[in-house]
Amino acid sequence: MSTKEAERISSAQxxxxxxxxxxxxxxxxLDKETLATCVGMIENGVNPEALAAVIQELRRESVALTAQSAATSPAEK
Incomplete structure (x- = not known):
């Protein structure tokens, strides 16, 4: 690896x-891996506001599914 490439990687980190x-x-x-993925997507042209909206919607869906699962779990036992 060249010095220039190492400096570029260090700067990115x-x-x-x-x-x-x-x-x-x-x-x-956001964990570091997810943040890095988001940054990469934005660098490749994804609209940051649209990405933020998708992340918020995924979180809402996750909460709803977790609540739904918790509500049905006791009845199944």
Whole structure:
């Protein structure tokens, strides 16, 4: 690996670390891997607002499914 490539990777990692710290301060509940995926998607042209809306909708669906599962689990026993 060339020095230039190593510097680019180091810079990208530092940037991701800073973004992750900001994410934690803003209580986004995104782990580092998910944040990196989102950044990559945005860099490839995904609309950030649309991505945020999708993440929010997925979280709502997850909560609803968890609540539904909890409501039906006792009846099945």
């Amino acid at each position: 530092q940037t991701l670390d800073i973004l992750f710290e900001m994410s934690q301060l803003l209580n986004t509940q």
